[in-house]
Amino acid sequence: MNWAAVKINRFYYYLIIPGMLYFLIFDYIPMFGVIIAFKDISPFEGVQAIFSGEWVGFKHFVRFWNSYYFWNVMSNTLIISLYKLLFGFPASIVLALLLNELRFVVFKRIVQTISYLPHFISTVVVAGLAMMILSTDGGLVNAILVFFGKEPVHFLGSPEYFRSILVISHVWQTIGWGSILYLAAMSGIDPGLYEAARMDGAGRFRQMWHITLPGITHVVVILLIFQIGGLLNAGFEKVLLLYSPSVYEVADIIDTYVYREGLLRLNYSFATAVGLFKNVLAMFLILGANYLAKKMNQTGIW
């Protein structure tokens, strides 16, 4: 250690101390706290039980693996996440393509402003909107069904509709915001390419297909890889806000299960074990995603 250099820089160390302390306390203590997953802890003992509690090894993990919930929450998490990827990911690309083809700048700006809107709205409002619109008490969708002589449907309580509602509201919320980076990439494409293509008689569709899309491939690949890195995050807040026991079977994801087991049933050790299981898997996914991104593009997120 070069103490002279440390001394010269002491002002900068003073600057970083508060921030570093924050990370130490609020990120590292909980990281260390995961050892309660290997112990039996009663919620009434307080945090000192982390040190005193009895070691039980992998008991809680084994219990989770052997429970009915394991496959249920794992498959729900992955299915909901994959559906979001399958529909949400291309949707932003399509919107960016459509916006890019618009010639009226003012109209383009209006559509963009409107489509970014849901990104700024709280999840609670989005869930509230969904609940109001789907309400059986005259909600918009049911009003339309009734108008066409159909029976109203209790959408949020029906296992067959619940995931679709999550996915549709996800697309609604993210499509506009997701298109920003693609539009930026599109604006960087050499206009000469389009002129040359027009000279060769390519129509708008062929220009899109042969010039615009290849022009944004690098952005698409990077974003896709990182979406895969976040595969175990199926949207905790929205599920928690919208689900009910009647749809647990299709809606319960790892995060909501941890929430119920831990904070509602006070099974701290068990819930921590389930959460730890998820976090370790997620860590490998993220590291793998970054590795892939670096390999393909020489630029990862870090």
Place this chain on the structure above:
Amino acid sequence: MAKTIKPTVGERAFDVINIVLLVALSLMFLIPFLSVLSTSFISNAESMRRGAFVLIPEKLDFAAYDLLLNKGTLIWTAYKITLFKVVVGTFLNLVFTSTLAYGLSRRKLPGRNALVFFIFLTMIFHGGLIPTYMLMDNLGVKDTLLALILPGLVSAWNLFILRNFFMSLPEELEESAIMDGASPPVILWKIVIPLSMPAIATIGLFYAVHHWNDWFGASIYINDRSLLPVQVVMRNIVLAGVAQNETMIEYVNDPPPAQTLKSAIIIISTVPILFVYPFIQRFFVKGMMVGSIKG
């Protein structure tokens, strides 16, 4: 120039279809808001006649707003809490984030890489919900205003965006300031901060919108109803269907229909952000590009 070539019939058709699609899409964003806005204005009588939901109300009835804003203290208390969270929370976020980011942007700081790695690690591995909750519980911040501010005081993501920005400032500026005899605090205060205002403001907006919209933290750390922010109050009324008397609203003889009340509170809790949104939108777009392209 492309403009000199006359558009063909096919191209015109393409443009028309494109515009129709985008108008339809815009309507899909606007109609949900519009229908909730309209529903918030319907009177009891109209609701009985036409059903709980309408696209255009016959007459604007302000009973739900009157009840929520004039006859109850609940919304105003919640607004105060949210305002506190946004103003004080964002200020502290910025102080903690920018000091750390600036310190870590110093290329010659001994131990810098280890410190950066220490923070980077928190981006890929977390303790999870329960250990974090236990920590908050044991620190005794549950049911205090601190519980609304402490979680997420520094976001590693924002920190790295800001650090990148600081690192992009030309080193010559600082060197010439040192020649003129400026000390590190003077350089920071007189040169770096003024130059970085756009970046700091963008990060501040990220934090402020997060504070405005956040509800989960408050929902698990706050039981005291007088400390609940707007979003949690709204969740309790709209999603959990908490009864009127539980929401500190004065009892009235002829209350507006439940859907009208729920719609009104959605509008009340969303209007402020809808008003500032057009102004902050472009900052965010820029910020998002900075964050993603370098990162």
